[in-house]
Amino acid sequence: MRKKITKRKITLLDVAKAADVSAITVSRALRHPASVSAKLRERIQHVVDDLGYVPDPAASALASARTNVVGVLIPSITNNVFAGVLRGIYMEAEKAGYGIQLGNTRYSMLEEERLLRVFLSQRPAGLIVTGIDQSSAARTQLLRADCPVVQIMEIGDKPIDMMVGFSHRDGASTATQHLVDCGYTRIAFLGARMDPRTQRRLEGFSQCLKQAGLFDQRLVVTTPKASTVTLGCELLSELLARAPDADAVFCNNDDLALGVLFECQRRQITVPTDMGICGFNDLEMMAVANPAITSVRTFREEMGREAMGSLLASIAGTVVEQPVIDLGYELIKRQSTRSVK
Amino acid sequence: MRKKITKRKITLLDVAKAADVSAITVSRALRHPASVSAKLRERIQHVVDDLGYVPDPAASALASARTNVVGVLIPSITNNVFAGVLRGIYMEAEKAGYGIQLGNTRYSMLEEERLLRVFLSQRPAGLIVTGIDQSSAARTQLLRADCPVVQIMEIGDKPIDMMVGFSHRDGASTATQHLVDCGYTRIAFLGARMDPRTQRRLEGFSQCLKQAGLFDQRLVVTTPKASTVTLGCELLSELLARAPDADAVFCNNDDLALGVLFECQRRQITVPTDMGICGFNDLEMMAVANPAITSVRTFREEMGREAMGSLLASIAGTVVEQPVIDLGYELIKRQSTRSVK
DNA sequence: TCTCTAAATGATTGCGCAATCATTTGTCAA
DNA sequence: TTGACAAATGATTGCGCAATCATTTAGAGA
Numbered sequence: 001m002r003k004k005i006t007k008r009k010i011t012l013l014d015v016a017k018a019a020d021v022s023a024i025t026v027s028r029a030l031r032h033p034a035s036v037s038a039k040l041r042e043r044i045q046h047v048v049d050d051l052g053y054v055p056d057p058a059a060s061a062l063a064s065a066r067t068n069v070v071g072v073l074i075p076s077i078t079n080n081v082f083a084g085v086l087r088g089i090y091m092e093a094e095k096a097g098y099g100i101q102l103g104n105t106r107y108s109m110l111e112e113e114r115l116l117r118v119f120l121s122q123r124p125a126g127l128i129v130t131g132i133d134q135s136s137a138a139r140t141q142l143l144r145a146d147c148p149v150v151q152i153m154e155i156g157d158k159p160i161d162m163m164v165g166f167s168h169r170d171g172a173s174t175a176t177q178h179l180v181d182c183g184y185t186r187i188a189f190l191g192a193r194m195d196p197r198t199q200r201r202l203e204g205f206s207q208c209l210k211q212a213g214l215f216d217q218r219l220v221v222t223t224p225k226a227s228t229v230t231l232g233c234e235l236l237s238e239l240l241a242r243a244p245d246a247d248a249v250f251c252n253n254d255d256l257a258l259g260v261l262f263e264c265q266r267r268q269i270t271v272p273t274d275m276g277i278c279g280f281n282d283l284e285m286m287a288v289a290n291p292a293i294t295s296v297r298t299f300r301e302e303m304g305r306e307a308m309g310s311l312l313a314s315i316a317g318t319v320v321e322q323p324v325i326d327l328g329y330e331l332i333k334r335q336s337t338r339s340v341k
Numbered sequence: 342m343r344k345k346i347t348k349r350k351i352t353l354l355d356v357a358k359a360a361d362v363s364a365i366t367v368s369r370a371l372r373h374p375a376s377v378s379a380k381l382r383e384r385i386q387h388v389v390d391d392l393g394y395v396p397d398p399a400a401s402a403l404a405s406a407r408t409n410v411v412g413v414l415i416p417s418i419t420n421n422v423f424a425g426v427l428r429g430i431y432m433e434a435e436k437a438g439y440g441i442q443l444g445n446t447r448y449s450m451l452e453e454e455r456l457l458r459v460f461l462s463q464r465p466a467g468l469i470v471t472g473i474d475q476s477s478a479a480r481t482q483l484l485r486a487d488c489p490v491v492q493i494m495e496i497g498d499k500p501i502d503m504m505v506g507f508s509h510r511d512g513a514s515t516a517t518q519h520l521v522d523c524g525y526t527r528i529a530f531l532g533a534r535m536d537p538r539t540q541r542r543l544e545g546f547s548q549c550l551k552q553a554g555l556f557d558q559r560l561v562v563t564t565p566k567a568s569t570v571t572l573g574c575e576l577l578s579e580l581l582a583r584a585p586d587a588d589a590v591f592c593n594n595d596d597l598a599l600g601v602l603f604e605c606q607r608r609q610i611t612v613p614t615d616m617g618i619c620g621f622n623d624l625e626m627m628a629v630a631n632p633a634i635t636s637v638r639t640f641r642e643e644m645g646r647e648a649m650g651s652l653l654a655s656i657a658g659t660v661v662e663q664p665v666i667d668l669g670y671e672l673i674k675r676q677s678t679r680s681v682k
Numbered sequence: 683t684c685t686c687t688a689a690a691t692g693a694t695t696g697c698g699c700a701a702t703c704a705t706t707t708g709t710c711a712a
Numbered sequence: 713t714t715g716a717c718a719a720a721t722g723a724t725t726g727c728g729c730a731a732t733c734a735t736t737t738a739g740a741g742a
Binding site for chain 1: 697698699700701
């Protein structure tokens with residue numbers, strides 16, 4: 001299957017000879033055009049185009065001890081939420097000519113450590129990691145890394161380097177308070193996966209309800225399973241079996257919320273009067289469901305862009321003035337929650 | 342922000358000295374354990390663990406003119422369909438110790454060419470590209486590439502090297518025939534993005550309906566916009582404005598189908614009696630919608646796994662016995678289509 | 683025990699580039 | 713015109729590893 005290459009590779013030296021300059025001058029002309037006179041730059045560029053010279057990243061990496069690849073560690077590649085973030089990351093990376101190496105930690109700290117070791121051995125230009133709950137070994141590796149690091153999705157007190165995210169606890173708390181304000185009194189929490197961010201959402205939920213004197217542990221239904229629409233149906237069924245008087249649910253995320261809506265439709269439970277529904281992330285489809293589903297909007301693509309932007313600035317040597325960026329969230333109230341006082 | 346590394350890097354030579362063997366023996370012990378005696382292998386492994394030696398991929402790539410990175414070109418990173426494929430790709434790649442470099446062509450042939458040039462300059466171990474409609478320049482590049490290539494998502498006559506996919510035309514045709522068999526007579530096509538695969542689905546749709554004597558160009562509603570649930574609502578509205586008598590829709594994909602269902606609910610159009618709905622891909626949520634939505638199931642994760650599997654086999658030098666793998670599809674009939682004769 | 687062959691191990695070299703330091707050229711003010 | 717200094721360019725070297733070829737050792741058969 002493998003084809004043979006017959007033609008010898010065009011190297012920097014070939015270009016240099018053809019342009020009648022030294023190899024290093026060609027190298028400079030391509031990497032730091034400003035450091036070469038305009039005349040030479042033009043001549044060299046012409047020869048480069050002519051010969052079809054393409055730099056060898058491996059040789060460059062070896063000589064400079066630095067690649068132009070940014071490592072990105074996320075816990076899932078099928079989760080819609082990360083798709084948006086990745087999109088933002090790619091957009092910025094591409095513009096700047098950086099490549100992305102993606103690692104899937106599958107919500108496992110051990111796997112994260114392993115991938116980190118692999119990635120760091122490749123001398124990345126920078127690293128983007130998800131969340132703020134790295135294992136202490138991973139944290140140590142990241143602190144020692146000789147490249148900038150951005151933690152995304154969340155914000156916290158002790159950034160390894162930079163952070164771009166928002167407070168999941170506050171987002172959940174705001175959403176829950178909205179349900180309380182609507183007059184719902186038996187408000188449930190449906191949670192899948194239960195990763196650190198979901199945990200914090202549950203904290204925000206619990207805190208808010210305790211303050212309102214409405215917290216009931218029996219209304220908290222969680223599972224370690226991955227979140228799906230189907231699972232939303234199942235969790236609602238479980239909730240109703242346990243607590244038939246539940247009158248609202250705050251869902252870990254929008255997949256579950258949609259499943260809850262579908263299950264309510266099947267059970268002839270009227271939304272929002274018999275059951276209020278609130279999701280998290282505000283996926284595009286939330287706005288067109290029947291009824292449209294209230295959700296906490298998060299700025300995922302922007303998060304990716306900001307993360308890569310900070311990283312690139314740091315790689316370029318700029319002192320990043322704002323190492324922790326809080327992108328916030330926005331509660332989008334729709335028909336699935338309404339005042340039932 | 343950048344930290345300084347003080348400790349010198351541990352190299353192959355350091356390990357070799359500590360184990361009292363030559364550097365190349367250490368290299369062999371790590372890459373081809375079988376070619377080194379068991380005794381030595383063990384001694385070397387011990388020293389490697391002891392010193393925490395990690396090979397430098399850049400040096401390895403330079404010396405061997407080969408990386409352990411597989412380039413993957415997909416047209417979208419937010420599209421659910423590719424998320425599944427990527428998952429399969431990552432699973433296999435990880436097991437074999439290969440890294441993935443992802444490129445987003447954004448449905449642009451020019452961008453694909455550009456990314457191909459970038460990727461090929463990095464001496465990838467293999468390439469996975471989407472579809473069979475590469476530009477002739479891209480195709481030439483791929484044919485010349487000195488690494489194995491897998492085309493995914495579709496199958497066709499002239500594989501560059503290997504292919505893993507299915508026939509979109511046949512899938513669409515089967516789904517359309519099902520609608521015909523149900524007794525629908527004014528069957529519409531809703532299509533977004535209109536990439537080559539969607540085009541072929543439209544071809545299958547048209548061909549089937551022409552054969553049944555039911556084809557009507559006014560029932561074909563397409564847009565270059567990216568597919569979303571919201572867009573499904575809009576396209577149905579457009580269809581009904583144009584042809585109020587439409588009694589079934591075959592949707593380009595499941596996002597649109599869900600949007601159509603939502604819009605039918607809003608308009609009090611009863612599914613499946615007043616309107617039959619069929620999607621494509623069979624995303625998880627199709628099964629739990631109300632009514633559950635008929636769809637053409639595709640085997641996306643398996644496609645990723647098979648593609649990477651073939652690639653790895655080819656990289657390993659195995660002669661791939663089956664260069665074109667047709668994974669087929671499966672029509673999943675649900676409540677959104679029912680006999681209305 | 684000796685030869686022959688295969689398996690195991692080693693020495694040398696170069697992959698293509700950028701860092702470092704050295705040198706040349708150009709520019710400006712006195 | 714000259715000197716001083718900055719800008720532009722060049723020569724050398726080594727990054728860490730694997731390919732190639734050479735050599736040694738072990739094992740089998742006679």
